[in-house]
Amino acid sequence: MKNLIVTIDGPAASGKEKISKYISRRWRLKHLDSGILYRRLAYILLKDSININNLNEIKNKLQEINSISFQKSKKIRTQEISKFASKIAVYGFVRNFINKLQHNFVKINKNKKGFVIDGRDIGSVVFKKADLKLYIDVNPEIRAKRRYKQLIDSGEKSIYPKILKDIELRDKTDILRKNSPLVIPKNSFIIDNNGSFKETINQIKKILPKI
Ligand code: DC
Secondary structure, rough: OOOEEEEEOOOOOOOOHHHHHHHHHOOOEEEEEHHHHHHHHHHHHHHOOOOOOHHHHHHHHHHHHOOOOOOOHHHOOOHHHHHHHHHOOOHHHHHHHHHHHHHHHHHHOOOOOEEEEEOHHHHHHOOOOOOOEEEEEEHHHHHHHHHHHHHHOOOOOOHHHHHHHHHHHHHHHHHOOOOOOOOOOOEEEEEEOOOOHHHHHHHHHHHHHOO
8 A cells, every 4th residue: 555645844933843743643653853864964973073164075975874773862852953954054065965765654554554754845845746735834932932942852952043033043044045945835834833733733633634
Protein backbone atom coordinates (compact mmCIF):
# COMPACT_ATOMS: atom_id res chain seq x y z
CA MET A 1 0.00 0.00 0.00
CA LYS A 2 1.20 3.51 -0.79
CA ASN A 3 2.35 5.58 2.19
CA LEU A 4 0.29 8.65 2.93
CA ILE A 5 2.37 11.82 2.95
CA VAL A 6 1.26 15.03 4.68
CA THR A 7 3.68 17.96 4.41
CA ILE A 8 3.86 20.94 6.77
CA ASP A 9 5.88 23.95 5.69
CA GLY A 10 6.29 27.32 7.32
CA PRO A 11 8.81 29.81 8.71
CA ALA A 12 10.92 29.45 11.85
CA ALA A 13 8.95 29.14 15.09
CA SER A 14 5.57 28.98 13.31
CA GLY A 15 4.43 25.97 15.36
CA LYS A 16 5.12 23.31 12.72
CA GLU A 17 6.39 20.87 15.32
CA LYS A 18 3.38 21.15 17.63
CA ILE A 19 0.97 20.87 14.70
CA SER A 20 2.87 17.91 13.19
CA LYS A 21 2.84 16.11 16.53
CA TYR A 22 -0.89 16.64 16.86
CA ILE A 23 -1.51 15.27 13.35
CA SER A 24 0.89 12.39 14.00
CA ARG A 25 -1.06 11.34 17.12
CA ARG A 26 -4.56 11.95 15.80
CA TRP A 27 -4.12 10.26 12.39
CA ARG A 28 -1.39 7.78 13.44
CA LEU A 29 1.21 9.05 10.99
CA LYS A 30 4.93 8.91 11.70
CA HIS A 31 6.39 12.35 12.32
CA LEU A 32 9.58 13.38 10.62
CA ASP A 33 11.09 16.80 11.42
CA SER A 34 13.49 17.75 8.60
CA GLY A 35 14.87 20.68 10.63
CA ILE A 36 16.46 18.13 12.97
CA LEU A 37 18.62 16.88 10.11
CA TYR A 38 19.85 20.40 9.28
CA ARG A 39 20.46 21.06 12.96
CA ARG A 40 22.32 17.78 13.51
CA LEU A 41 24.47 18.39 10.46
CA ALA A 42 25.20 21.95 11.68
CA TYR A 43 26.16 20.49 15.07
CA ILE A 44 28.58 17.98 13.48
CA LEU A 45 30.22 20.68 11.31
CA LEU A 46 30.55 23.05 14.25
CA LYS A 47 31.95 20.35 16.53
CA ASP A 48 34.54 19.37 13.89
CA SER A 49 35.47 23.04 13.29
CA ILE A 50 34.53 22.85 9.60
CA ASN A 51 34.77 26.22 7.86
CA ILE A 52 31.27 26.56 6.39
CA ASN A 53 32.47 29.12 3.86
CA ASN A 54 34.76 26.49 2.35
CA LEU A 55 32.46 24.28 0.28
CA ASN A 56 35.10 21.57 -0.26
CA GLU A 57 35.53 21.18 3.49
CA ILE A 58 31.78 20.60 3.87
CA LYS A 59 31.66 18.24 0.86
CA ASN A 60 34.53 16.14 2.27
CA LYS A 61 32.80 15.94 5.62
CA LEU A 62 29.51 14.84 4.03
CA GLN A 63 31.32 11.91 2.42
CA GLU A 64 32.20 10.63 5.87
CA ILE A 65 28.59 10.74 7.10
CA ASN A 66 26.44 7.67 6.35
CA SER A 67 23.34 8.63 8.26
CA ILE A 68 21.96 11.26 10.60
CA SER A 69 19.56 10.55 13.43
CA PHE A 70 16.02 12.00 13.36
CA GLN A 71 15.99 12.03 17.16
CA LYS A 72 15.35 15.31 18.94
CA SER A 73 17.97 16.59 21.34
CA LYS A 74 18.29 19.68 23.52
CA LYS A 75 21.86 20.27 22.38
CA ILE A 76 20.71 21.09 18.81
CA ARG A 77 18.02 23.60 19.88
CA THR A 78 20.41 26.45 20.75
CA GLN A 79 20.33 29.84 18.99
CA GLU A 80 23.85 29.19 17.70
CA ILE A 81 22.82 25.93 15.99
CA SER A 82 19.65 27.60 14.62
CA LYS A 83 21.72 30.26 12.86
CA PHE A 84 24.36 27.79 11.69
CA ALA A 85 21.70 25.41 10.30
CA SER A 86 20.09 28.26 8.38
CA LYS A 87 23.48 29.15 6.88
CA ILE A 88 24.38 25.66 5.63
CA ALA A 89 20.81 25.15 4.33
CA VAL A 90 21.52 27.59 1.48
CA TYR A 91 23.84 25.12 -0.27
CA GLY A 92 22.19 22.95 -2.92
CA PHE A 93 24.49 19.97 -2.25
CA VAL A 94 23.66 20.07 1.48
CA ARG A 95 19.93 20.10 0.64
CA ASN A 96 20.34 17.15 -1.77
CA PHE A 97 22.18 15.22 0.94
CA ILE A 98 19.39 15.86 3.49
CA ASN A 99 16.60 15.21 0.96
CA LYS A 100 18.08 11.78 0.20
CA LEU A 101 18.03 10.92 3.91
CA GLN A 102 14.34 11.86 4.06
CA HIS A 103 13.40 9.79 1.00
CA ASN A 104 15.36 6.80 2.36
CA PHE A 105 13.59 7.09 5.67
CA VAL A 106 10.18 6.95 3.98
CA LYS A 107 11.33 4.08 1.75
CA ILE A 108 12.57 1.86 4.56
CA ASN A 109 9.50 2.50 6.72
CA LYS A 110 7.01 1.23 4.14
CA ASN A 111 4.98 -0.67 6.73
CA LYS A 112 3.87 2.58 8.37
CA LYS A 113 0.45 4.05 7.56
CA GLY A 114 2.12 7.22 6.43
CA PHE A 115 4.15 10.27 7.39
CA VAL A 116 3.71 13.84 8.46
CA ILE A 117 6.86 15.71 7.49
CA ASP A 118 7.65 19.29 8.42
CA GLY A 119 10.20 21.81 7.19
CA ARG A 120 10.70 24.66 4.75
CA ASP A 121 10.61 22.94 1.35
CA ILE A 122 8.80 19.67 1.97
CA GLY A 123 5.65 20.27 -0.09
CA SER A 124 7.39 22.48 -2.67
CA VAL A 125 10.50 20.35 -3.37
CA VAL A 126 11.14 17.21 -1.31
CA PHE A 127 7.71 15.55 -1.49
CA LYS A 128 6.07 17.44 -4.34
CA LYS A 129 3.53 14.65 -4.86
CA ALA A 130 2.35 14.61 -1.23
CA ASP A 131 -1.29 13.68 -0.57
CA LEU A 132 -1.90 16.81 1.49
CA LYS A 133 0.13 19.99 1.88
CA LEU A 134 -0.24 22.54 4.68
CA TYR A 135 1.49 25.90 5.03
CA ILE A 136 1.59 27.45 8.52
CA ASP A 137 1.25 31.21 8.61
CA VAL A 138 2.06 33.33 11.72
CA ASN A 139 3.37 36.89 11.87
CA PRO A 140 6.97 37.38 13.13
CA GLU A 141 6.00 39.25 16.33
CA ILE A 142 3.75 36.44 17.55
CA ARG A 143 6.40 33.85 16.68
CA ALA A 144 9.01 35.85 18.61
CA LYS A 145 6.71 36.23 21.65
CA ARG A 146 6.02 32.47 21.72
CA ARG A 147 9.71 31.58 21.32
CA TYR A 148 10.64 34.08 24.06
CA LYS A 149 8.10 32.54 26.46
CA GLN A 150 9.30 29.03 25.62
CA LEU A 151 12.93 29.95 26.45
CA ILE A 152 12.00 31.78 29.67
CA ASP A 153 9.74 28.88 30.77
CA SER A 154 12.56 26.41 30.21
CA GLY A 155 14.83 28.49 32.45
CA GLU A 156 16.99 30.02 29.70
CA LYS A 157 17.92 33.71 29.48
CA SER A 158 16.25 35.52 26.63
CA ILE A 159 15.76 39.04 25.26
CA TYR A 160 12.62 39.63 23.19
CA PRO A 161 14.04 42.16 20.66
CA LYS A 162 16.97 39.81 20.00
CA ILE A 163 14.63 36.85 19.42
CA LEU A 164 12.56 38.94 16.99
CA LYS A 165 15.69 40.05 15.13
CA ASP A 166 16.93 36.45 14.86
CA ILE A 167 13.55 35.29 13.54
CA GLU A 168 13.47 38.07 10.94
CA LEU A 169 17.01 37.23 9.89
CA ARG A 170 16.22 33.52 9.56
CA ASP A 171 13.09 34.37 7.52
CA LYS A 172 15.23 36.46 5.21
CA THR A 173 17.78 33.64 4.76
CA ASP A 174 15.05 31.02 4.24
CA ILE A 175 12.98 33.13 1.81
CA LEU A 176 15.78 34.68 -0.23
CA ARG A 177 18.01 31.65 -0.72
CA LYS A 178 18.42 30.47 -4.31
CA ASN A 179 18.06 26.75 -3.54
CA SER A 180 14.59 25.66 -2.38
CA PRO A 181 13.52 28.93 -0.75
CA LEU A 182 10.65 28.92 1.71
CA VAL A 183 7.47 29.35 -0.37
CA ILE A 184 3.80 28.52 -0.03
CA PRO A 185 3.69 25.20 -1.93
CA LYS A 186 1.35 24.92 -4.88
CA ASN A 187 -1.99 23.30 -3.94
CA SER A 188 -1.35 23.75 -0.22
CA PHE A 189 -3.87 24.77 2.44
CA ILE A 190 -2.81 27.84 4.41
CA ILE A 191 -3.31 27.39 8.16
CA ASP A 192 -3.55 30.59 10.20
CA ASN A 193 -1.70 29.89 13.45
CA ASN A 194 -1.84 33.44 14.84
CA GLY A 195 -4.60 32.53 17.27
CA SER A 196 -5.07 29.80 19.86
CA PHE A 197 -4.02 26.21 19.22
CA LYS A 198 -7.68 25.19 19.34
CA GLU A 199 -8.47 27.57 16.48
CA THR A 200 -5.59 26.11 14.49
CA ILE A 201 -6.70 22.55 15.16
CA ASN A 202 -10.24 23.37 14.05
CA GLN A 203 -8.92 24.49 10.66
CA ILE A 204 -6.88 21.29 10.34
CA LYS A 205 -9.78 19.02 11.35
CA LYS A 206 -11.82 20.43 8.48
CA ILE A 207 -9.13 19.44 6.00
CA LEU A 208 -7.63 16.23 7.32
CA PRO A 209 -10.62 13.88 7.57
CA LYS A 210 -10.78 14.04 3.78
CA ILE A 211 -7.52 12.10 3.42
O1 DC B 1 12.70 24.06 11.60
P1 DC B 1 14.04 24.34 12.30
O2 DC B 1 14.11 25.69 12.93
O3 DC B 1 14.41 23.25 13.25
O4 DC B 1 15.12 24.31 11.10
C1 DC B 1 16.47 24.65 11.31
C2 DC B 1 17.04 25.29 10.04
O5 DC B 1 17.13 24.30 9.02
C3 DC B 1 16.21 26.41 9.43
O6 DC B 1 16.71 27.69 9.78
C4 DC B 1 16.35 26.26 7.97
C5 DC B 1 16.77 24.84 7.78
N1 DC B 1 15.73 24.00 7.18
C6 DC B 1 15.58 24.05 5.82
O7 DC B 1 16.25 24.84 5.16
N2 DC B 1 14.71 23.22 5.20
C7 DC B 1 13.96 22.36 5.91
N3 DC B 1 13.13 21.54 5.27
C8 DC B 1 14.08 22.32 7.32
C9 DC B 1 14.97 23.15 7.93
